[in-house]
Amino acid sequence: MARIILITGGCRSGKSRLAQEKAEKLPGCKLFVATCPPLDAEMRARIQRHQREREARGWLTAEEELDLAGLLASRPEAEVVLVDCLTLWVNNLLFTADCQKDIGEDEMSAAARVLVEACRRHPGTVLLVTNEVGMGIVPENALARSYRDLVGRCNQVVAAAADEVYLAVCGLPLPVKTSGGG
Amino acid sequence: MARIILITGGCRSGKSRLAQEKAEKLPGCKLFVATCPPLDAEMRARIQRHQREREARGWLTAEEELDLAGLLASRPEAEVVLVDCLTLWVNNLLFTADCQKDIGEDEMSAAARVLVEACRRHPGTVLLVTNEVGMGIVPENALARSYRDLVGRCNQVVAAAADEVYLAVCGLPLPVKTSGGG
Protein backbone atom coordinates (compact mmCIF):
# COMPACT_ATOMS: atom_id res chain seq x y z
CA MET A 1 0.00 0.00 0.00
CA ALA A 2 1.29 3.42 -1.01
CA ARG A 3 2.61 5.95 1.39
CA ILE A 4 0.62 9.19 0.79
CA ILE A 5 2.22 12.61 1.45
CA LEU A 6 0.25 15.86 1.12
CA ILE A 7 2.02 19.21 0.85
CA THR A 8 -0.17 22.29 1.13
CA GLY A 9 0.68 25.98 1.24
CA GLY A 10 -0.16 29.39 -0.15
CA CYS A 11 0.93 30.94 -3.43
CA ARG A 12 4.74 31.05 -3.80
CA SER A 13 5.18 29.22 -0.50
CA GLY A 14 7.66 26.77 -2.01
CA LYS A 15 5.27 23.79 -1.82
CA SER A 16 6.14 22.35 -5.26
CA ARG A 17 9.88 22.66 -4.59
CA LEU A 18 9.49 20.99 -1.18
CA ALA A 19 7.51 18.15 -2.78
CA GLN A 20 10.19 17.63 -5.44
CA GLU A 21 12.94 17.64 -2.81
CA LYS A 22 11.07 15.05 -0.75
CA ALA A 23 10.51 12.92 -3.86
CA GLU A 24 14.15 13.08 -4.90
CA LYS A 25 15.28 11.74 -1.52
CA LEU A 26 13.35 8.55 -2.27
CA PRO A 27 14.89 5.78 -4.43
CA GLY A 28 13.44 4.58 -7.71
CA CYS A 29 11.62 5.71 -10.84
CA LYS A 30 9.93 9.12 -10.48
CA LEU A 31 6.80 10.26 -12.30
CA PHE A 32 5.60 13.87 -12.31
CA VAL A 33 1.85 14.23 -12.98
CA ALA A 34 0.93 17.70 -14.23
CA THR A 35 -2.75 18.60 -13.80
CA CYS A 36 -2.32 21.94 -15.48
CA PRO A 37 -3.35 22.59 -19.10
CA PRO A 38 -0.99 25.25 -20.52
CA LEU A 39 -3.15 28.37 -21.00
CA ASP A 40 -0.83 30.41 -23.20
CA ALA A 41 2.55 30.36 -24.92
CA GLU A 42 4.45 31.83 -21.96
CA MET A 43 3.00 29.24 -19.61
CA ARG A 44 3.73 26.46 -22.12
CA ALA A 45 7.37 27.62 -22.31
CA ARG A 46 7.68 27.70 -18.51
CA ILE A 47 6.13 24.23 -18.16
CA GLN A 48 8.46 22.83 -20.83
CA ARG A 49 11.51 24.36 -19.11
CA HIS A 50 10.52 22.81 -15.75
CA GLN A 51 9.89 19.48 -17.50
CA ARG A 52 13.33 19.49 -19.16
CA GLU A 53 14.96 20.29 -15.81
CA ARG A 54 13.14 17.39 -14.13
CA GLU A 55 13.90 15.03 -17.01
CA ALA A 56 17.59 15.93 -16.72
CA ARG A 57 17.32 14.59 -13.16
CA GLY A 58 15.63 11.38 -14.32
CA TRP A 59 11.92 12.14 -13.93
CA LEU A 60 9.17 10.92 -16.25
CA THR A 61 6.25 13.27 -16.94
CA ALA A 62 2.55 12.63 -17.52
CA GLU A 63 -0.29 15.10 -18.05
CA GLU A 64 -3.74 14.40 -16.68
CA GLU A 65 -6.33 17.07 -16.10
CA LEU A 66 -9.23 14.98 -14.76
CA ASP A 67 -8.76 11.22 -14.27
CA LEU A 68 -5.94 11.12 -11.71
CA ALA A 69 -7.18 7.79 -10.32
CA GLY A 70 -7.02 6.20 -13.77
CA LEU A 71 -3.56 7.60 -14.36
CA LEU A 72 -2.26 6.21 -11.05
CA ALA A 73 -3.72 2.78 -11.89
CA SER A 74 -2.02 2.82 -15.31
CA ARG A 75 1.46 3.63 -13.99
CA PRO A 76 2.31 1.02 -11.32
CA GLU A 77 5.98 1.02 -12.42
CA ALA A 78 6.55 4.51 -10.95
CA GLU A 79 8.06 4.13 -7.49
CA VAL A 80 7.49 7.79 -6.65
CA VAL A 81 4.56 9.77 -8.09
CA LEU A 82 4.23 13.53 -7.59
CA VAL A 83 0.85 15.07 -8.48
CA ASP A 84 1.12 18.86 -8.90
CA CYS A 85 -1.45 20.07 -8.10
CA LEU A 86 -4.85 19.13 -6.65
CA THR A 87 -6.09 22.72 -6.80
CA LEU A 88 -5.88 22.73 -10.58
CA TRP A 89 -7.54 19.32 -10.66
CA VAL A 90 -10.47 20.77 -8.66
CA ASN A 91 -10.51 23.73 -11.04
CA ASN A 92 -10.61 21.37 -14.04
CA LEU A 93 -13.45 19.34 -12.49
CA LEU A 94 -15.37 22.54 -11.78
CA PHE A 95 -15.03 23.86 -15.33
CA THR A 96 -15.72 20.52 -16.98
CA ALA A 97 -18.89 19.96 -14.95
CA ASP A 98 -22.23 20.45 -16.66
CA CYS A 99 -22.71 24.22 -16.52
CA GLN A 100 -26.34 23.75 -15.58
CA LYS A 101 -25.41 21.70 -12.54
CA ASP A 102 -22.23 22.68 -10.72
CA ILE A 103 -20.18 20.05 -9.00
CA GLY A 104 -21.16 20.18 -5.31
CA GLU A 105 -19.22 19.51 -2.13
CA ASP A 106 -20.55 15.96 -1.82
CA GLU A 107 -19.47 15.12 -5.38
CA MET A 108 -16.07 16.72 -4.69
CA SER A 109 -15.61 14.61 -1.57
CA ALA A 110 -16.60 11.50 -3.54
CA ALA A 111 -14.09 12.31 -6.31
CA ALA A 112 -11.37 12.89 -3.71
CA ARG A 113 -12.18 9.53 -2.09
CA VAL A 114 -11.80 7.80 -5.47
CA LEU A 115 -8.41 9.50 -5.84
CA VAL A 116 -7.37 8.47 -2.33
CA GLU A 117 -8.32 4.84 -3.05
CA ALA A 118 -6.20 4.92 -6.23
CA CYS A 119 -3.27 6.36 -4.22
CA ARG A 120 -3.65 3.59 -1.64
CA ARG A 121 -3.70 0.87 -4.31
CA HIS A 122 -0.59 2.26 -6.00
CA PRO A 123 2.55 0.31 -5.02
CA GLY A 124 4.79 3.42 -4.70
CA THR A 125 4.90 6.62 -2.71
CA VAL A 126 2.40 9.26 -3.86
CA LEU A 127 3.09 12.92 -3.09
CA LEU A 128 0.29 15.42 -3.73
CA VAL A 129 0.64 19.20 -3.83
CA THR A 130 -2.32 21.43 -3.02
CA ASN A 131 -3.03 25.08 -2.10
CA GLU A 132 -4.38 26.90 0.90
CA VAL A 133 -7.03 29.19 -0.61
CA GLY A 134 -9.39 29.74 2.33
CA MET A 135 -7.50 32.02 4.72
CA GLY A 136 -8.47 35.33 3.16
CA ILE A 137 -11.67 37.36 3.12
CA VAL A 138 -14.77 35.69 1.59
CA PRO A 139 -14.52 36.41 -2.16
CA GLU A 140 -17.30 38.51 -3.71
CA ASN A 141 -17.28 36.23 -6.78
CA ALA A 142 -19.69 33.28 -6.32
CA LEU A 143 -17.59 30.93 -8.46
CA ALA A 144 -14.50 31.75 -6.35
CA ARG A 145 -16.53 30.92 -3.23
CA SER A 146 -17.59 27.54 -4.68
CA TYR A 147 -14.04 26.85 -5.76
CA ARG A 148 -12.58 27.49 -2.32
CA ASP A 149 -15.29 25.32 -0.71
CA LEU A 150 -14.41 22.47 -3.10
CA VAL A 151 -10.64 22.81 -2.59
CA GLY A 152 -11.21 22.74 1.18
CA ARG A 153 -13.29 19.55 0.91
CA CYS A 154 -10.72 17.89 -1.35
CA ASN A 155 -7.86 18.80 0.98
CA GLN A 156 -9.70 17.42 4.03
CA VAL A 157 -10.39 14.06 2.35
CA VAL A 158 -6.81 13.66 1.13
CA ALA A 159 -5.26 14.84 4.42
CA ALA A 160 -7.39 12.38 6.42
CA ALA A 161 -5.98 9.52 4.32
CA ALA A 162 -2.40 10.82 4.12
CA ASP A 163 0.46 9.42 6.16
CA GLU A 164 2.17 12.80 6.28
CA VAL A 165 0.88 16.36 5.78
CA TYR A 166 3.03 19.50 5.62
CA LEU A 167 2.09 23.18 5.45
CA ALA A 168 4.68 25.16 3.45
CA VAL A 169 5.36 28.51 5.19
CA CYS A 170 7.94 30.80 3.56
CA GLY A 171 9.42 27.78 1.79
CA LEU A 172 9.75 25.71 4.97
CA PRO A 173 7.74 22.54 5.69
CA LEU A 174 5.68 22.79 8.90
CA PRO A 175 4.60 19.24 9.85
CA VAL A 176 0.82 18.98 10.38
CA LYS A 177 0.58 15.16 10.44
CA THR A 178 3.47 12.76 10.75
CA SER A 179 3.81 9.03 10.14
CA GLY A 180 4.03 8.29 13.84
CA GLY A 181 0.58 9.80 14.41
CA GLY A 182 -0.31 13.48 14.51
CA MET B 1 -12.83 28.38 36.15
CA ALA B 2 -13.58 27.29 32.63
CA ARG B 3 -11.10 25.74 30.33
CA ILE B 4 -11.08 27.80 27.10
CA ILE B 5 -10.23 26.18 23.75
CA LEU B 6 -9.95 28.22 20.53
CA ILE B 7 -10.04 26.53 17.13
CA THR B 8 -9.18 28.72 14.14
CA GLY B 9 -8.76 27.92 10.47
CA GLY B 10 -9.65 28.96 6.97
CA CYS B 11 -12.85 28.31 5.06
CA ARG B 12 -13.67 24.57 4.81
CA SER B 13 -10.66 23.70 6.95
CA GLY B 14 -12.71 21.38 9.18
CA LYS B 15 -12.58 23.70 12.21
CA SER B 16 -16.24 23.22 13.23
CA ARG B 17 -15.98 19.44 12.91
CA LEU B 18 -12.75 19.40 14.95
CA ALA B 19 -14.42 21.52 17.65
CA GLN B 20 -17.41 19.18 17.80
CA GLU B 21 -15.15 16.12 18.00
CA LYS B 22 -13.19 17.71 20.86
CA ALA B 23 -16.44 18.62 22.64
CA GLU B 24 -17.87 15.13 22.27
CA LYS B 25 -14.82 13.57 23.93
CA LEU B 26 -15.70 15.54 27.09
CA PRO B 27 -18.31 14.24 29.55
CA GLY B 28 -21.53 16.08 30.45
CA CYS B 29 -24.26 18.26 29.01
CA LYS B 30 -23.32 19.93 25.70
CA LEU B 31 -24.60 23.28 24.44
CA PHE B 32 -24.08 24.52 20.88
CA VAL B 33 -24.24 28.31 20.55
CA ALA B 34 -24.98 29.42 16.98
CA THR B 35 -24.03 33.03 16.23
CA CYS B 36 -25.36 32.86 12.71
CA PRO B 37 -28.73 34.32 11.70
CA PRO B 38 -30.12 32.17 8.84
CA LEU B 39 -30.00 34.39 5.75
CA ASP B 40 -32.22 32.40 3.43
CA ALA B 41 -34.35 29.25 3.19
CA GLU B 42 -31.48 27.03 2.02
CA MET B 43 -29.27 28.15 4.89
CA ARG B 44 -32.14 27.69 7.35
CA ALA B 45 -32.64 24.12 6.09
CA ARG B 46 -28.92 23.34 6.42
CA ILE B 47 -28.75 24.81 9.95
CA GLN B 48 -31.83 22.78 10.99
CA ARG B 49 -30.32 19.58 9.58
CA HIS B 50 -27.07 20.14 11.52
CA GLN B 51 -29.10 20.93 14.65
CA ARG B 52 -31.14 17.72 14.34
CA GLU B 53 -27.92 15.71 13.89
CA ARG B 54 -26.38 17.28 17.02
CA GLU B 55 -29.58 16.83 19.03
CA ALA B 56 -29.64 13.16 18.08
CA ARG B 57 -26.25 12.97 19.78
CA GLY B 58 -27.54 14.75 22.91
CA TRP B 59 -26.63 18.41 22.27
CA LEU B 60 -28.74 21.40 23.29
CA THR B 61 -28.78 24.42 20.96
CA ALA B 62 -28.98 28.15 21.62
CA GLU B 63 -28.90 31.05 19.17
CA GLU B 64 -27.23 34.31 20.11
CA GLU B 65 -26.05 36.84 17.58
CA LEU B 66 -24.61 39.54 19.88
CA ASP B 67 -24.60 38.96 23.65
CA LEU B 68 -22.43 35.87 23.96
CA ALA B 69 -21.27 36.89 27.46
CA GLY B 70 -24.90 37.11 28.66
CA LEU B 71 -25.72 33.77 27.10
CA LEU B 72 -22.77 32.06 28.82
CA ALA B 73 -23.81 33.57 32.18
CA SER B 74 -27.38 32.30 31.72
CA ARG B 75 -26.40 28.69 30.96
CA PRO B 76 -24.17 27.48 33.83
CA GLU B 77 -25.69 23.98 33.63
CA ALA B 78 -23.91 23.29 30.31
CA GLU B 79 -20.71 21.38 31.04
CA VAL B 80 -19.40 21.87 27.50
CA VAL B 81 -20.25 24.97 25.45
CA LEU B 82 -19.29 25.28 21.78
CA VAL B 83 -19.58 28.77 20.24
CA ASP B 84 -19.61 28.61 16.41
CA CYS B 85 -18.36 31.07 15.37
CA LEU B 86 -16.66 34.26 16.55
CA THR B 87 -16.25 35.55 12.99
CA LEU B 88 -20.00 35.81 12.56
CA TRP B 89 -20.28 37.42 15.98
CA VAL B 90 -17.79 40.10 14.84
CA ASN B 91 -19.80 40.47 11.65
CA ASN B 92 -23.02 40.89 13.65
CA LEU B 93 -21.38 43.51 15.91
CA LEU B 94 -20.10 45.37 12.85
CA PHE B 95 -23.50 45.46 11.12
CA THR B 96 -25.42 46.31 14.29
CA ALA B 97 -23.10 49.22 15.13
CA ASP B 98 -24.34 52.71 14.51
CA CYS B 99 -23.71 53.22 10.80
CA GLN B 100 -22.42 56.70 11.48
CA LYS B 101 -19.78 55.40 13.84
CA ASP B 102 -18.22 52.04 12.98
CA ILE B 103 -17.04 49.77 15.75
CA GLY B 104 -13.28 50.31 16.06
CA GLU B 105 -10.43 48.00 17.02
CA ASP B 106 -10.38 49.23 20.62
CA GLU B 107 -14.11 48.59 21.03
CA MET B 108 -13.66 45.15 19.45
CA SER B 109 -10.86 44.29 21.87
CA ALA B 110 -13.05 45.47 24.77
CA ALA B 111 -15.99 43.32 23.59
CA ALA B 112 -13.66 40.32 23.23
CA ARG B 113 -12.36 40.88 26.77
CA VAL B 114 -15.94 40.88 28.11
CA LEU B 115 -16.51 37.58 26.28
CA VAL B 116 -13.29 36.12 27.67
CA GLU B 117 -14.30 37.09 31.22
CA ALA B 118 -17.68 35.38 30.74
CA CYS B 119 -15.88 32.25 29.46
CA ARG B 120 -13.62 32.27 32.51
CA ARG B 121 -16.55 32.60 34.92
CA HIS B 122 -18.43 29.74 33.26
CA PRO B 123 -18.05 26.50 35.25
CA GLY B 124 -17.66 24.27 32.15
CA THR B 125 -15.34 23.96 29.16
CA VAL B 126 -15.87 26.61 26.48
CA LEU B 127 -14.78 25.88 22.91
CA LEU B 128 -14.80 28.76 20.43
CA VAL B 129 -14.51 28.48 16.65
CA THR B 130 -13.11 31.34 14.60
CA ASN B 131 -11.72 31.97 11.11
CA GLU B 132 -8.39 32.98 9.65
CA VAL B 133 -9.31 35.81 7.27
CA GLY B 134 -6.06 37.82 7.11
CA MET B 135 -3.68 35.66 5.06
CA GLY B 136 -4.75 36.87 1.62
CA ILE B 137 -4.17 40.07 -0.31
CA VAL B 138 -5.48 43.32 1.25
CA PRO B 139 -9.14 43.53 0.11
CA GLU B 140 -10.10 46.50 -2.08
CA ASN B 141 -13.39 46.84 -0.15
CA ALA B 142 -12.98 49.14 2.90
CA LEU B 143 -15.61 47.28 4.95
CA ALA B 144 -13.80 43.99 4.28
CA ARG B 145 -10.56 45.59 5.51
CA SER B 146 -12.25 46.79 8.74
CA TYR B 147 -13.81 43.38 9.21
CA ARG B 148 -10.50 41.54 8.91
CA ASP B 149 -8.85 43.99 11.33
CA LEU B 150 -11.64 43.37 13.87
CA VAL B 151 -11.53 39.57 13.48
CA GLY B 152 -7.77 39.68 14.00
CA ARG B 153 -8.13 41.76 17.18
CA CYS B 154 -10.85 39.45 18.52
CA ASN B 155 -8.80 36.33 17.78
CA GLN B 156 -5.73 37.77 19.55
CA VAL B 157 -7.67 38.62 22.72
CA VAL B 158 -9.34 35.21 22.89
CA ALA B 159 -6.15 33.29 22.04
CA ALA B 160 -4.20 35.13 24.77
CA ALA B 161 -6.77 33.94 27.33
CA ALA B 162 -7.25 30.43 25.93
CA ASP B 163 -5.72 27.33 27.48
CA GLU B 164 -5.44 25.65 24.08
CA VAL B 165 -5.37 27.04 20.53
CA TYR B 166 -5.44 24.96 17.33
CA LEU B 167 -5.08 25.96 13.68
CA ALA B 168 -7.14 23.68 11.42
CA VAL B 169 -5.15 22.81 8.27
CA CYS B 170 -6.80 20.47 5.74
CA GLY B 171 -9.06 19.21 8.52
CA LEU B 172 -6.19 18.45 10.91
CA PRO B 173 -5.59 20.32 14.20
CA LEU B 174 -2.16 21.98 14.36
CA PRO B 175 -1.48 22.90 18.02
CA VAL B 176 -0.53 26.57 18.44
CA LYS B 177 -0.87 26.75 22.23
CA THR B 178 -1.19 23.81 24.60
CA SER B 179 -2.25 23.51 28.22
CA GLY B 180 1.28 22.80 29.35
CA GLY B 181 2.47 26.15 27.97
CA GLY B 182 2.99 27.05 24.34
Added chain:
Amino acid sequence: MARIILITGGCRSGKSRLAQEKAEKLPGCKLFVATCPPLDAEMRARIQRHQREREARGWLTAEEELDLAGLLASRPEAEVVLVDCLTLWVNNLLFTADCQKDIGEDEMSAAARVLVEACRRHPGTVLLVTNEVGMGIVPENALARSYRDLVGRCNQVVAAAADEVYLAVCGLPLPVKTSGGG
Protein backbone atom coordinates in the same frame (compact mmCIF):
# COMPACT_ATOMS: atom_id res chain seq x y z
CA MET C 1 27.59 37.03 12.18
CA ALA C 2 24.08 38.22 12.93
CA ARG C 3 21.33 36.00 14.16
CA ILE C 4 18.38 36.41 11.76
CA ILE C 5 14.79 35.97 12.99
CA LEU C 6 11.81 36.12 10.61
CA ILE C 7 8.27 36.62 11.92
CA THR C 8 5.46 36.15 9.41
CA GLY C 9 1.70 36.19 9.80
CA GLY C 10 -1.54 37.52 8.40
CA CYS C 11 -3.12 40.92 8.92
CA ARG C 12 -3.68 41.72 12.64
CA SER C 13 -2.02 38.44 13.64
CA GLY C 14 0.17 40.19 16.25
CA LYS C 15 3.41 39.70 14.27
CA SER C 16 4.80 43.20 14.95
CA ARG C 17 4.05 42.96 18.67
CA LEU C 18 5.66 39.49 18.84
CA ALA C 19 8.76 40.83 17.07
CA GLN C 20 9.03 43.77 19.50
CA GLU C 21 8.59 41.45 22.49
CA LYS C 22 11.35 39.17 21.18
CA ALA C 23 13.62 42.17 20.55
CA GLU C 24 13.03 43.60 24.03
CA LYS C 25 14.12 40.34 25.65
CA LEU C 26 17.56 40.85 24.07
CA PRO C 27 20.18 43.13 25.69
CA GLY C 28 21.65 46.21 24.04
CA CYS C 29 20.82 49.14 21.79
CA LYS C 30 17.63 48.63 19.74
CA LEU C 31 16.91 50.10 16.31
CA PHE C 32 13.47 50.05 14.68
CA VAL C 33 13.58 50.29 10.87
CA ALA C 34 10.28 51.49 9.40
CA THR C 35 9.82 50.67 5.71
CA CYS C 36 6.50 52.43 5.54
CA PRO C 37 6.08 55.92 4.05
CA PRO C 38 3.21 57.66 5.89
CA LEU C 39 0.40 57.96 3.34
CA ASP C 40 -1.86 60.41 5.12
CA ALA C 41 -2.17 62.52 8.28
CA GLU C 42 -3.94 59.80 10.27
CA MET C 43 -1.26 57.26 9.42
CA ARG C 44 1.48 59.78 10.24
CA ALA C 45 -0.11 60.40 13.66
CA ARG C 46 -0.34 56.65 14.37
CA ILE C 47 3.30 56.08 13.30
CA GLN C 48 4.48 58.96 15.49
CA ARG C 49 2.53 57.61 18.49
CA HIS C 50 4.10 54.14 18.06
CA GLN C 51 7.53 55.77 17.67
CA ARG C 52 7.13 57.79 20.89
CA GLU C 53 6.04 54.64 22.75
CA ARG C 54 9.11 52.74 21.50
CA GLU C 55 11.46 55.64 22.23
CA ALA C 56 10.09 55.78 25.79
CA ARG C 57 11.34 52.19 26.07
CA GLY C 58 14.78 53.11 24.68
CA TRP C 59 14.46 52.33 20.95
CA LEU C 60 16.07 54.32 18.15
CA THR C 61 14.12 54.70 14.90
CA ALA C 62 15.21 54.85 11.26
CA GLU C 63 13.12 55.12 8.12
CA GLU C 64 14.18 53.38 4.94
CA GLU C 65 11.83 52.55 2.12
CA LEU C 66 14.22 50.88 -0.36
CA ASP C 67 17.87 50.38 0.63
CA LEU C 68 17.56 48.15 3.68
CA ALA C 69 21.00 46.59 3.03
CA GLY C 70 22.63 50.03 3.02
CA LEU C 71 20.84 51.01 6.19
CA LEU C 72 22.00 47.84 8.00
CA ALA C 73 25.60 48.48 6.91
CA SER C 74 25.44 52.07 8.21
CA ARG C 75 24.17 51.15 11.68
CA PRO C 76 26.60 48.55 13.14
CA GLU C 77 26.18 50.02 16.63
CA ALA C 78 22.62 48.68 16.92
CA GLU C 79 22.73 45.40 18.82
CA VAL C 80 19.13 44.54 17.90
CA VAL C 81 17.56 45.68 14.62
CA LEU C 82 13.86 45.19 13.89
CA VAL C 83 12.75 45.72 10.27
CA ASP C 84 8.96 46.22 10.02
CA CYS C 85 8.05 45.14 7.42
CA LEU C 86 9.35 43.34 4.33
CA THR C 87 5.93 43.39 2.67
CA LEU C 88 6.00 47.18 2.45
CA TRP C 89 9.59 47.03 1.23
CA VAL C 90 8.45 44.75 -1.62
CA ASN C 91 5.59 47.13 -2.28
CA ASN C 92 8.01 50.09 -2.41
CA LEU C 93 10.33 48.20 -4.81
CA LEU C 94 7.35 47.32 -7.01
CA PHE C 95 6.08 50.91 -7.22
CA THR C 96 9.54 52.42 -7.66
CA ALA C 97 10.40 50.05 -10.49
CA ASP C 98 10.33 51.41 -14.03
CA CYS C 99 6.66 51.26 -14.95
CA GLN C 100 7.56 49.93 -18.38
CA LYS C 101 9.39 46.97 -16.89
CA ASP C 102 7.99 45.52 -13.69
CA ILE C 103 10.33 43.99 -11.16
CA GLY C 104 10.24 40.23 -11.76
CA GLU C 105 10.58 37.26 -9.42
CA ASP C 106 14.26 36.76 -10.25
CA GLU C 107 15.05 40.41 -9.47
CA MET C 108 13.05 40.12 -6.24
CA SER C 109 15.01 37.03 -5.20
CA ALA C 110 18.26 38.85 -5.99
CA ALA C 111 17.23 41.90 -3.92
CA ALA C 112 16.26 39.61 -1.03
CA ARG C 113 19.66 37.87 -1.24
CA VAL C 114 21.43 41.26 -1.01
CA LEU C 115 19.32 42.02 2.08
CA VAL C 116 20.15 38.63 3.61
CA GLU C 117 23.87 39.21 3.05
CA ALA C 118 23.63 42.60 4.79
CA CYS C 119 21.79 40.94 7.71
CA ARG C 120 24.53 38.30 7.96
CA ARG C 121 27.30 40.90 7.96
CA HIS C 122 25.58 42.95 10.68
CA PRO C 123 27.12 42.30 14.12
CA GLY C 124 23.78 42.28 15.98
CA THR C 125 20.51 40.34 15.91
CA VAL C 126 18.22 41.24 13.00
CA LEU C 127 14.48 40.59 13.31
CA LEU C 128 12.36 40.95 10.19
CA VAL C 129 8.56 41.13 10.05
CA THR C 130 6.68 40.02 6.95
CA ASN C 131 3.14 39.09 5.90
CA GLU C 132 1.40 35.97 4.66
CA VAL C 133 -0.52 37.20 1.62
CA GLY C 134 -0.84 34.03 -0.48
CA MET C 135 -3.40 31.87 1.37
CA GLY C 136 -6.53 33.38 -0.17
CA ILE C 137 -8.16 33.07 -3.58
CA VAL C 138 -6.09 34.22 -6.61
CA PRO C 139 -6.75 37.99 -6.86
CA GLU C 140 -8.47 39.25 -10.03
CA ASN C 141 -6.13 42.28 -10.06
CA ALA C 142 -2.91 41.53 -12.01
CA LEU C 143 -0.77 43.87 -9.88
CA ALA C 144 -2.02 42.13 -6.72
CA ARG C 145 -1.03 38.78 -8.27
CA SER C 146 2.49 40.07 -9.06
CA TYR C 147 2.78 41.52 -5.58
CA ARG C 148 1.88 38.27 -3.85
CA ASP C 149 4.32 36.36 -6.09
CA LEU C 150 7.10 38.80 -5.13
CA VAL C 151 6.29 38.71 -1.40
CA GLY C 152 6.35 34.90 -1.54
CA ARG C 153 9.77 34.90 -3.25
CA CYS C 154 11.16 37.41 -0.75
CA ASN C 155 9.85 35.42 2.22
CA GLN C 156 11.37 32.17 0.90
CA VAL C 157 14.82 33.71 0.45
CA VAL C 158 14.82 35.31 3.90
CA ALA C 159 13.39 32.22 5.64
CA ALA C 160 16.03 29.98 4.06
CA ALA C 161 18.76 32.18 5.58
CA ALA C 162 17.04 32.79 8.92
CA ASP C 163 18.03 31.05 12.13
CA GLU C 164 14.47 31.17 13.43
CA VAL C 165 11.12 31.56 11.66
CA TYR C 166 7.75 32.00 13.39
CA LEU C 167 4.21 32.11 12.00
CA ALA C 168 1.98 34.41 14.08
CA VAL C 169 -1.46 32.81 14.54
CA CYS C 170 -4.04 34.73 16.62
CA GLY C 171 -1.16 36.62 18.24
CA LEU C 172 0.78 33.46 19.18
CA PRO C 173 4.16 32.49 17.66
CA LEU C 174 4.09 29.08 15.96
CA PRO C 175 7.71 27.97 15.41
CA VAL C 176 8.41 27.02 11.78
CA LYS C 177 12.21 26.90 12.01
CA THR C 178 14.26 26.87 15.21
CA SER C 179 17.92 27.47 15.92
CA GLY C 180 18.52 23.82 16.66
CA GLY C 181 17.41 22.87 13.15
CA GLY C 182 13.82 22.82 11.93
